[in-house]
Structure formats: structure tokens, C-alpha cells
Amino acid sequence: MAKHQKKNDPQRKARHLASTNRLDEARELYLKICRRQPQDGGAWLGLAETCRKLGLLQEAWRAARKLLEIDSHDPDALHVLGSILHRQGHLEAAVNNYRQALQIDPGKVETHYFLANALREQGFFEAAENEYQRTIALQPDHVEALNNLSALLTNRGRIQQAAELLQRALRVRPDSHQMLINLGRANLHAGNAVEAATVFRRVIELQPGLADAHSNLLACLNYLPGLEPRTVFEQHQSWATAHTCTIAPNNTWYNDPDPHRRLHVAYLSADLCEHSVARFLQPVLASHDHESLEITCYSDVTKPDAITRQLRGLCNHWRETASLSDEQLAGLVTRDKIDILVDLAGHTAHNRLLVFAHKPAPLQVSWLGYPNTTGLASIDFRLTDARADPPGETDALHTESLLRLPRSFICYGPPQDAPEPTTPPSQSAGHITFGSFNNLAKTTPELIETWSRILSAVPGSRLLLKSRATADPATRQRLLALFSAADVNVERIGFLNPEPSHFEHLAAYRQIDIALDTFPYHGTTTTCEALWMGIPVITRAGPVHAARVGVSLLAQVGLDQLVATGEKEYIRTAARLAGDRELLATLHHTLRGTMRRSSLCDAAGFTAELEQAYRKMWVDWCQ
Numbered sequence: 001m002a003k004h005q006k007k008n009d010p011q012r013k014a015r016h017l018a019s020t021n022r023l024d025e026a027r028e029l030y031l032k033i034c035r036r037q038p039q040d041g042g043a044w045l046g047l048a049e050t051c052r053k054l055g056l057l058q059e060a061w062r063a064a065r066k067l068l069e070i071d072s073h074d075p076d077a078l079h080v081l082g083s084i085l086h087r088q089g090h091l092e093a094a095v096n097n098y099r100q101a102l103q104i105d106p107g108k109v110e111t112h113y114f115l116a117n118a119l120r121e122q123g124f125f126e127a128a129e130n131e132y133q134r135t136i137a138l139q140p141d142h143v144e145a146l147n148n149l150s151a152l153l154t155n156r157g158r159i160q161q162a163a164e165l166l167q168r169a170l171r172v173r174p175d176s177h178q179m180l181i182n183l184g185r186a187n188l189h190a191g192n193a194v195e196a197a198t199v200f201r202r203v204i205e206l207q208p209g210l211a212d213a214h215s216n217l218l219a220c221l222n223y224l225p226g227l228e229p230r231t232v233f234e235q236h237q238s239w240a241t242a243h244t245c246t247i248a249p250n251n252t253w254y255n256d257p258d259p260h261r262r263l264h265v266a267y268l269s270a271d272l273c274e275h276s277v278a279r280f281l282q283p284v285l286a287s288h289d290h291e292s293l294e295i296t297c298y299s300d301v302t303k304p305d306a307i308t309r310q311l312r313g314l315c316n317h318w319r320e321t322a323s324l325s326d327e328q329l330a331g332l333v334t335r336d337k338i339d340i341l342v343d344l345a346g347h348t349a350h351n352r353l354l355v356f357a358h359k360p361a362p363l364q365v366s367w368l369g370y371p372n373t374t375g376l377a378s379i380d381f382r383l384t385d386a387r388a389d390p391p392g393e394t395d396a397l398h399t400e401s402l403l404r405l406p407r408s409f410i411c412y413g414p415p416q417d418a419p420e421p422t423t424p425p426s427q428s429a430g431h432i433t434f435g436s437f438n439n440l441a442k443t444t445p446e447l448i449e450t451w452s453r454i455l456s457a458v459p460g461s462r463l464l465l466k467s468r469a470t471a472d473p474a475t476r477q478r479l480l481a482l483f484s485a486a487d488v489n490v491e492r493i494g495f496l497n498p499e500p501s502h503f504e505h506l507a508a509y510r511q512i513d514i515a516l517d518t519f520p521y522h523g524t525t526t527t528c529e530a531l532w533m534g535i536p537v538i539t540r541a542g543p544v545h546a547a548r549v550g551v552s553l554l555a556q557v558g559l560d561q562l563v564a565t566g567e568k569e570y571i572r573t574a575a576r577l578a579g580d581r582e583l584l585a586t587l588h589h590t591l592r593g594t595m596r597r598s599s600l601c602d603a604a605g606f607t608a609e610l611e612q613a614y615r616k617m618w619v620d621w622c623q
Contacts, residue, residue, distance in 0.1 A: 031047065041071060045064075288314075
């Protein structure tokens, strides 16, 4: 507090009650003090802060305004008013109050921290970073500021700095599960999947009841080479056993069991925004037959954007669900009488798999967002195709029944404003440029060894890497050290920074001749983007869905010859295409047209097949 240090027993007791989380008692005592001593600024401040913590925002507001009547330049009152506006979502007004408080007292640590949070939520990331840095300069062990700044830097591609901040914070709170989760994510973004898995396992040891933390580990397992598919499957089953054993799934629904009536299908996701999931969902929503299907989207998006608004216009019903608990959301699904509920997240971030554990809809489906089983017996089907999951090979690795769509498990919606493909850059550069724009988590040390052998097999060739993490100098140095250890001259390795727009991101593909798919976790969006930009992709087929997505995508555009079945063939295929400059030029010129005409971009045909699959599972359920 600035000037409210008057020592008296009632206020000391009220502060003690508040500090021990006996907030209702503290509020009552502060109210008595304020009535007896209406000019006591300290009492009004205590009342405002206590009411804010209780969620009594109007009462907190009145108390803070009373304090400003006593002293119109009180920084504590301005801070509390800002925090109330912040809680109410009035971010611009909150920022103004925080800044006014700091003009009066620049040393207020918490005001700098709150201001940083508000700026970050507004998308002013550079300004937010500056305020987090000021908070830490004033209080070097401010754990929350260290943690939030690390998350901000991770999202901005400065992975090493983020990890260092988290290590500092963890020295203060070594068992903070949230900071450990952030450290695991930072490691994963930097391409350290093994270290990330170690951190996630530590979180589970500390907090075995955290389903989201456990999901982080499962998602991480898809990146690790050498794991037995059966082991990964059993880990997914263990997640379900640990986190759904107390949930009694619903077995009574009041949906009309008419096999021919209009079906009510719903999609649930936190990624109904600028996200790769939305790029594959949008053409389906735009193509659904609304005479036979009624479509609802349950949007768990916390920050809607232009894509969110676009998707919303393609549905019959749109529900904002981010503020609902799993139980509340499951109840809403049941009351909406959804016939088929489709999960688009699996074990990715912000998933709602525990909603599906309640079995709120008679039929539940996993699709699109996750390349593996959910582990949940309450999800009936997982949508795939015969190339991504060959019949009989992966069925036993799923708790869901695999429902193979006739041609593809996804449909790509090409961006309307994409730049045109160009001739291969090797025609002017005089050398082949390979490239990978995949998430760096998929770029394992084992994969780098394979790529190094490709560079050795194609003299003079270069490799260009681009991801959110390749902007980080420390991450670049770690990757260069791995290439150097594989006897590659590091001058042959180049890096691109993330682009500010999707158009510029796609334009960056013009700098590569041939894209190299990752292994054991294939690209999906990146492969589709490369093909759309006229870039052929070399992929290596593996035993499970995550390692077979490229097989499905390339087959649909007639490039089966670019699918390898082992490391040696992967290297030979890349070298062979690099040596056929005529074929390379033809592919750069024709791939977009081929893709446009293929099943991969046939939104109407794909959606019709998807709807037939929905109808069949519904008819079977009715019977």
C-alpha cells in the first residue's frame, strides 16, 4: 500500500483473515471498519481487494471509487480499479488505470505485472514483454512474471530464453506443475522431444490427477522414434484408466431412434480459429447438406478471430463453451440432443476428452486433430483411410473402431490468396535446395542424421529449415551442431524466420526445390501447403497413422513414387528426384492443378462420403 500503513488491530486482523483465504470474514470486518472510519483509505483498499478476490466486482468497484474520493491520486486505488476492469474484460480501460498508477508510483511491482498480462491479452506482445522485464527487474524472483514471460517468448520463437526463465522460476518453486508443463512445451518446440517427455513424466509424478498434463506426455510420445506402437497404445489406455475411472458414462439418451431423420452432428474443438484444424474443417462445414444434417459447433476458443467468425457462419448452431466445466458441457450436449459428437483435438492442447468420457451423445467420434487413439472406450469411432491405417495393421492399437473413409481421412481447403508457384529455384541457383517447414518438434536427431545423408548423396545441395523455433539463435546453434556431428558443412544449412502473414509463409516455399517430410511424425498441413505451392514432398512410410499421413496425401495427388519404405529408400528417392531436373520443373508447374482436381481438395465429394459414414453409424445404432 502507498499511504495506508496505519496500524490498528481491526485492520491487522482483517489483513490476516484475507491472507489466510478467509475472505468472507475479512470482508465483513473491512465493512465494519469502513462504516466506523469512512475516511480510512487503508480500510477501503482492503475491502476493494477482498471483494475483487471474492468476485464481487461491483462492490470492489465502489470501494475503490471511495478510496479515489479520499485521494484522487492513490496508485493502489487505480491498480484495483484496473484489475476489476481487467476481470470484466475491459482491457483498454484496465491498461489506462495501470499506467496512471505507474505514473504516480513507478515502483509498483504488481501493477507492472498486471499491465503486462493485459497487454499480452490484447496482442501487444512487445509491450507486454517490456512490462514483464520491468516486473522482474524490480523483483527478480517474481515467479508468475517469469512463467508468463517464458510462455510469451516460447510463442515468439525465443525458446532458449524461455527455458532459462523457467529454470529460474523453478529454483524458487521446484514443484510447480504449470511451470514444468511450460518447460516441457518449450523443449518440445525446440525439438527436444526426449527431454520434454522427461519433464512431462515429472509433472505426472507430482500431480497424477492432472489429465491435461498427462495428455501432454501422450502427445509427446508421437514424436519419439523407436517406441513400440503397443507401448504407446498402452500409455493411452493408462490415461483413460487414471482420469476417467470415477466418471460414470451416460447410457440413456432421448434422441429419436429414427434411422432416416435429419441427424444432429456436433464438432467440439478449441481450435476453431487461425489453426491448422480449421483449414481442414472449413471446407467440410461449407459443404454439409443441411437438409439431412443439423450442424452445431461447440467452440472452446478463448480468443476468437476472423476464422472463428467465418466458421460460425457455416453452422446451424454455435455454442461458446470455454467457460463451461466438463460436466456442464456434457450436460449441454445431452440437452441439445446431439446424435453424433465429433472430437477434433485428441490429446492436443486444451482438449475436452473428459467431456467424451461422460458419453453425452449416443455416438462419439475422433477425427482430424490427433494422429492416434484417445484411449477412451466411450469414443466409438476414429475416422481414417486405408492408406493412413491399412486394414488389420493398426486396429488393435485403438480403443475406437477405425472407420476408413473411401478416399481420404481429410480434405484440404486451399487458401484463396496463395501466391502462384514458380520454377524450381535450382534453375537459377545451380544447386538443389531441400526444405522442411514442419514443427521443429518433429525434427529429431535421428532425422537430422538421415537428412545429412541426403545432403551427402546430392553434392552441393542445401537444406532450408523454417518453423516458429528457427528464429531462436540457441536453437539454430543446437541444430547446426547436430549437422556438424553428421559431417555436414553447416554453411549448407539455412534457416527462415516465421512470417507475419500466411501469404508470406506460403511464398517462402518458393525458396525450395524439394520438401522433406519428417519421421516418425509426418507433416499434414505443411505437406498440403508444399504441394499447393508446387513443391514435391518425399515421405517415409511407417507402421502407424502418424507415420503414414504422407502416404495418404501423396497417393491422392499421384505421387506414390515419392513414398519410401525405409531410410535407404528415402535417401535414394530424394537423390533421384534431385537429379531429374526436367521432372522437378514439371512438378513445380503442374502440382497445383493436379491437387485442385484430386480427392484431397474435393470438398463436396469428401463431405458426402463423411455424411454417408455418419448415416451408417447412426443406422447401425438405431438397429
